[in-house]
Amino acid sequence: MFTEDDYRTAEEFLMLYCPRPDSEIKGVLPDGWDENTAERDLDIIIPCYNVEKYVRQCLDSVVPYPFRQNTGIFLIDDGSTDGTGEILDSYGKYPNVRVIHQENKGLSGARNTGIRASSSRYFFFIDSDDYIVPEKVEKMLSYAMEKKADSVRGLAFNVFEDQIMELGEEAKTGVFQEIPPLDAAAYAWGTVLNAGLFRELCFPEGYLFEDVVMHLLLSPMCRKSYLYYYPLYAYRMNPEGITAKSRYDAKAVHSFWLLKLMLETLAKKQISIDEGLYARILSHIAQTHLRIAQLEDQVKVAVFIATCKTMKELNHRLQPEDKYRQLFQKAMLAEDYALYDQISHLIYEALKVGA
Numbered sequence: 391m392f393t394e395d396d397y398r399t400a401e402e403f404l405m406l407y408c409p410r411p412d413s414e415i416k417g418v419l420p421d422g423w424d425e426n427t428a429e430r431d432l433d434i435i436i437p438c439y440n441v442e443k444y445v446r447q448c449l450d451s452v453v454p455y456p457f458r459q460n461t462g463i464f465l466i467d468d469g470s471t472d473g474t475g476e477i478l479d480s481y482g483k484y485p486n487v488r489v490i491h492q493e494n495k496g497l498s499g500a501r502n503t504g505i506r507a508s509s510s511r512y513f514f515f516i517d518s519d520d521y522i523v524p525e526k527v528e529k530m531l532s533y534a535m536e537k538k539a540d541s542v543r544g545l546a547f548n549v550f551e552d553q554i555m556e557l558g559e560e561a562k563t564g565v566f567q568e569i570p571p572l573d574a575a576a577y578a579w580g581t582v583l584n585a586g587l588f589r590e591l592c593f594p595e596g597y598l599f600e601d602v603v604m605h606l607l608l609s610p611m612c613r614k615s616y617l618y619y620y621p622l623y624a625y626r627m628n629p630e631g632i633t634a635k636s637r638y639d640a641k642a643v644h645s646f647w648l649l650k651l652m653l654e655t656l657a658k659k660q661i662s663i664d665e666g667l668y669a670r671i672l673s674h675i676a677q678t679h680l681r682i683a684q685l686e687d688q689v690k691v692a693v694f695i696a697t698c699k700t701m702k703e704l705n706h707r708l709q710p711e712d713k714y715r716q717l718f719q720k721a722m723l724a725e726d727y728a729l730y731d732q733i734s735h736l737i738y739e740a741l742k743v744g745a
Contacts, residue, residue, distance in 0.1 A: 411596030437500030469494030498593035526622035541574035574615035
């Protein structure tokens with residue numbers, strides 16, 4: 391069994407290998423924000439960094455559309471070094487568009503800048519290499535306002551180069567269905583979100599995989615959430631994107647540091663970890679192991695040892711319902727790396743098919 395010295399040595403090694411970013415989760419709404427006096431119904435926030443190849447398609451799907459509700463569009467140039475900034479400026483002629491140029495702060499920093507500058511009741515985030523079906527986003531907003539929902543999430547379809555991977559007709563019913571809070575948001579993009587959620591939240595700056603905040607912190611805070619059965623968000627499968635590049639980067643270890651940050655924040659905000667949230671935490675741990683799979687064995691073992699310590703600090707009396715997560719929990723409590731490695735892959739495959 392690992393000792394306290396083992397745990398401390400593992401975390402000290404990881405801090406030297408890939409230091410934990412100095413960032414905390416705190417509210418980023420403008421001072422004095424109030425949903426009753428907000429200037430707009432929706433603010434669409436689009437963080438942009440070196441996307442001159444794709445950003446026009448993104449903006450053309452949003453900016454010219456005549457939204458019936460009072461809608462603002464914030465284009466955040468996050469220190470781009472290509473022609474992205476000039477392209478954004480060309481859309482600044484539209485009265486509801488505001489272009490903000492800043493030094494590079496990363497995706498989280500750009501999103502947080504948009505939130506700080508806004509004054510709306512709801513947010514909708516778009517990644518700048520993706521695009522949307524705007525009339526369906528407007529329909530989601532209307533439904534969110536009618537139901538006083540915290541989250542209305544639409545379906546996404548994948549785009550690889552110029553090939554669109556369409557969803558089946560069963561995904562195009564246009565039906566709204568209430569869903570459990572934990573299903574409110576897996577990613578920042580593609581979801582109409584109550585701006586009030588960001589009274590206490592922000593995107594963790596300095597980290598990769600920052601959308602972890604959505605399903606481990608934001609979703610449990612949603613009181614009323616809906617899924618809209620229509621594919622309205624085009625997600626570009628970008629082989630040059632952050633996720634694809636990170637697997638060989640020491641910063642893949644951010645996935646472990648994010649787990650620490652999320653658990654600390656859950657405790658600070660007194661959000662209890664029930665069976666559903668516990669299952670999400672286990673899934674994140676499995677995904678972390680796969681994210682660092684291309685790194686040195688010493689790094690993978692150090693993350694495993696540090697994760698075992700974290701697991702033992704949780705209320706592990708909670709029992710996952712599915713057999714894979716049960717075995718995964720057992721592997722960490724027994725400090726069995728071989729079983730942990732095997733089950734991580736099984737959980738990932740289960741996640742891909744929606745299990």
